[in-house]
Amino acid sequence: MRYLATYDVMESARNFNQWLGATASSFASYPVFAMMPNPALDWMAAWGQVTERTFQRMVAKPDWGIRTFTCEDGKDHLVEILPVVERPFADLIEFRVNGRKPMPRKVLLVAPMSGHYATLLRSTVKSLIVNCDVFVTDWHNARDIPVSAGKFDVEDYTQYLVDFMRELGPEIHVIAVCQPAPLTLAATAYLAELDPRAQPQTLTLIGGPIDPDAAATDVTDFGRRVTMGQLEEFAIQRVGFKYKGVGRLVYPGLMQLAGFMSMNADRHASAFNEQIMRVMRGEASDHDAHNRFYDEYLAVMDMTAEFYLSTVERIFKNREIARNEFVVNGHKVDIGKITDVAVKTVEGAKDDISAPGQCVAALDLCTGLPDSLKAHHVEPGAGHYGIFAGRSWRDNIRPLVIEFMDKNSRKSRSRKPANRNAAAG
Template sequence: MRQMSTYDLMESFRNANQWLGASALSFASYPLFSMLPNPAFQWMSAWGQVTERTFQRMVAKPDWGIRTFTCEDGKDHLVNIETVVSRPFGDLIHFQVSGREEQPRKVLLVAPMSGHYATLLRSTVKSLLVNCEVYVTDWHNARDIPVSEGKFDVEDYTLYLVDFMKALGPEVNVVAVCQPAPLALAATAYLAEIEPDAQPSTLTLIGGPVDPDAAATDVTDFGRRVTMGQLEEMMIQRVGFLHKGVGRLVYPGLLQLASFISMNGERHSKAFTDQILRVAQGEASDNDAHNRFYDEYLAVMDMTAEFYLSTVERIFKGLEIAQNRFVVDGHRVDIGKITDVAVKTVEGGKDDISAPGQCVAALDLCTGLPDSMKASYIEPEAGHYGIFAGRSWRNNIRPLVLDFIDANAGRHKPGKPANRNAAAG
C-alpha cells in the first residue's frame, strides 16, 4: 500500500499544479482586470497558461499528427495508421499512405521504451514516409495494462521484436533507436539461430548502449553507483486505483520525467522562464518551438518494474549483450551467428546519454559478418536527439541509412544458405 499511496500522491501533486495554473490563468484573465494596466496580471496569466499546459501534457499520449502526405503526383494522400500485430504491451503499426504504390523499402522503426511514447519519433517517421513503407513499435503505458497480462522484461521485449520481424518478413530493414539497440541486435541473432529465413535484410542501430562500459556518461555512472535494491526502493511503485493496471509494479513516468529534467535542470528552467516571458509579451503561439518540443518531451509513460530493473541489471551492470552471453527464453543468444544481415551503427559526437563507442561495439560482436557488411558513422555535432531527429538526421544520417539499406537489399532471401565465407572469418 505504501507504493500505491506514493503513486497516487505524485498524481495528486501533478493535478494540483495543473489546477493552480488553470486558476491563475482564469483569475488574471477576468475581464474586469483589463481596466487596470497592471503588468502583474499579465505575468500571472502567462505563468498560469504555461503551468497548466506543462502539467496537463504529462498524462496525455500525444497524437502522431500525420494525417496527410504529399506524394510525387503533387496530391495529398491520407495516412492511415493500421495495427499489424496487437499485443498487450505493444503493437506493431503501419503508416499506410492511401492511393500510393507500395514502396520497395520496408522499414521497421523500433521505438525506445524509456519513458516517452513512440511518438517521440514523429519527425523520423515523417522523413522516412517519403519513400519507405514505415512500421513502428508502439509501446503501451504500463499503468493501463492489467496485472493479469503478466510480466514484461527485457526477454519479453526481445521476443516481441522477434515476432514483429517475423510478421514483416525477411525483406524488412530494422532501425532501432537508442534503448532497443542491444535488444534488436539480440533479436536478430536469435532469429539467425532459431529461424534464419525470418532474419531482416539490414539492421541499423542508432545511439544505443550495446556496451555501456565503452564510454562513460551520467547514465552509466548512475547505474554503477546504485545497487539493485536501492533502485527498487527508490524508483518502483504500484499503480494506483485510477488505472486499469492497478497494483502493477512500475517505474512511473512522472518519476522518470523528474530524472530527465534533473540532468539538464538549468536549461529546462531557462526554457520555461523564457516561455513565460514570451507569453506575457504576446510573442508565443500554440505551436511554437517550445510547445512543439515540450508537448512531446513532457508526455511520459510508465514502464514495467521488471523491464526497468532487468535493463539496468542485465544490460548496464551485467553487460550481457556486450559480453555476448544474453539469454532469451532459456536460449543463450550468440551474436556471432549473424551472417546474412548487414549491420550499421550511428552515433552522435555530442551524445551525453549513449556516448560514442557504446553503439559501435555491436560490430565487434558480429564476428560472423565480413567487413563489407558492416558500417559505422559518427555525426560530429549531434547530440542524442539529433541523431534521429532534426537537421543532422535529415541532411546527413537519413541519406546514409537509406543508401546502406539499398546497398544491401535482397542480400538475405528465404532458403538462401548461410554466408559460409563470412562465418569462416
Template structure:
C-alpha cells in the first residue's frame, strides 16, 4: 500500500531513538560507574533521560491537567471533571464540569484547531476561562487511531461537526474559535443562520484565523501558493502503518508535521535540548520545569486525515472559498451574509507571523447582514500567534475584552469593562 512502509519507517526511527535514550539512561545508572567519578556518566544519563522523554511524547496524548478551580463564591477548590457530551468518530464535545459550583451564566464553546497538536494546546485558555464560564471544547481525535471503516473527514465534515455541537448546546452559547477553525466556525454559524436560526450562538469570537489568507502574506500563505496540490499530496501524505487501528488510512503524519515545525527554528530547538541536557546533568532540571512543560505539549503531535489537510489547503488557502463567500457544505452554498443576529468579534496579534493582521478581521466585511453595533475587532500590540490565546497578552488584555464582548451581547453578567457599540 502506497507510503505505508514510509510511515512505519518513521515510527521505527522514533521508537529506536526512544529505546536508545532509555538504554543510555539505564546504563549510566549502574552502581559500578559510581566508583569512578566522571562527569561524562552524568552527561550520558542526562542525554538518555531527555531523549527518551522527547521521543516518547511524540505518540502520547497530553493530559489536560486541570484538576481543580477556585470558586469566588466560597473560596474553595472545586474538582473539575471532564465529561463527554457528544462522542463522534473524529472528535468529541467535552465539558469541564466544576463539581459543587453553581452553573455559570457564560456558556463557552472553545473550538480547538486541528492542525497537528491536540486540543490540550488550549489548556491555559481553558484554565483561564473556567472560573467565569461553563467551558466546552472540541476534542479532535488522532486520525491514526480511527479505522478506515469510519470513512472520510474533510473540511465539510468538520463544519458539520461544529453545526451539530452548536445545535446540541443551544442558542445561549458563546463560541470562541482559535486559529485554523476560525473560517470553518464562521461557515458553521452561517449554515445555522439559514438552516436553523434558533440554534445560532449569541456571540462568535474568531482568534487569529485565516478567514482571508491573501489579506496579509505570511510564510504559510506563500508556501500554499508555491506548491501544487499534486506536489503536496506526494510530499505530505502517507498511510497509517500496521501498529495503529487506522492502518491504511491516508494521513498527514504528525511526525512529518513535527519535523516541519522544528525545521523552521532548528537552531533554537537544538540549543533548548542541549541546555536541558546540561541542566539535567547538574541536577537542576525538574519534571515540570519550563522546558518540559513546553516540549511535552509541543512534541505531542497527531495525524490529520489526508482529505482534511488537502481540502483545507486547496479550498481555504488556494481558492479562498471562505474569503469569497463561496464555501459549499453538503452541496449547499453557505452565505455568510445570512448572519444577522450573532455578534462577531475578531482578535489578531500585531506580530502574528502565521495568521497576520488583516486575515481574521476580513470576517467582519463578509458579515454584510450584521449591524455594525454587533461587530468588534481587536489587534493586540506585540503579540504573536500563540500569545493571542495563551500567555500574558491573553490573560491581561484579550480575555477581559472577550468576556466583555460576550456580556455586552449575550445578556450575561455586568461587563468587566464598559464596551460601546461598533468596533473596539
C-alpha cells in the first residue's frame, strides 16, 4: 500500500464521486425539465447536491467560525485567532477577544489528533470563551508537511505539549479531550519532575484512553486483533504528488473516515437518505443540523505514519501510560511525580469509543497526588461526542469543570475530600 499511486487513486476516487454528484445535480436541474415534472429527476438533483457536498468537504479544513463575542458591556467584540507558537506539525493558537479585560481563567484546550481537525472543538471553545482566555492546539494535516520537517510520533507530540505548557506558564488550566488525554497526562508528569515551575494548576481529562483495557470497545478490540505488521502494510500510504508532503508516510484521513462511518453505518446511511429527501422537498438549508454536523465530521486530516503506529503500539497494545512505563526522549516519565496539579476525569456513561473506566484510570496512576486534588464525573446518558460538545457538556460538565478550576487554583485551593461519584470505583 505504500506507493504514491495508491494515495492518488484514493484521492481520484473521492474527486470522481464529487464530480458525479455535481453532474447529477446539474443534469437533473436543467431548466427544460421543468416543463415535465418528474419525481425521479427531483430525487437525482437532491442526491447529486448531497453527494457533491459530502465528498467536497473531505478535503477542506473547516473554518472556526468564531468571529465575535458579546461581552458584559452588551457590545459585540471581534475575536482574533492568533498564533502564539508556530511549529511544523501544530500551532498553539489564542482566541483573543479584542477590548476585553483578561479573564480569571487561562485555559489550554488540547485538541485530539485522531483524523479530525481541532475545529471539532468549536462549540467547546465557544462555551469556554465566555469566561476564560482560551488557547488551542491546532494540529496540521500531515499531507501538507514536507518530508524535510522530519518525523512526528507520540514522543514528539508529548514534547509539543510540554513546550506549549511552558510557553503559557504555570497559571494555565489544561483540558484534554479524547485521544490526547494519556499524552497530556504524561506531559504534565514530565513537567512535574523536570520543570515543576511550569506545570499547570489543574488538568481535566475528558473521555481519553488512559487504560484501554479497563473497558473494551470496538476501538480497543481492533488494536488487539491486528498486528503492527498488518497495520503498516494495509493502513499506511505515501502522500501523492498533489500535496506538499509528497512522499511522507501517513495514515490517510479518508481511510480513518471509512472506519468511523463503518462503526455506525446504518445510522449514517439513514441520515443521508433523510437529508436527500429534505433537499428534494426544499426543507434543507446550507446550515441545517445535518450539514453543520457532517461538514465537520467529514473533514478529515492525515496523521503521520509514525504517530498512528506508535499510538496503537505504545498506548493501546503495550499500555505504556496505563503501566506507567512511558518514555519521552530517553526519560522515563513517572506519573506519580504529579503532586501539585489537581486532576479531574470525565466520562460518558454511553461512550462507545472510550468507555467508562478507561479515563478514570488516570487517578490511580497519580499516586503522589492527595485525594483532595482528585475528582471524577460520569455523565449519565452521554456518548463520546456529548461529553465535550453537546448539551451534556454545556449544561452539566462545563459548570463542573469551571468549578473544579476555581476550587483548585493555587490561590484559592482548599483541601477537601475527593469529589468522586459512585461510578469512580
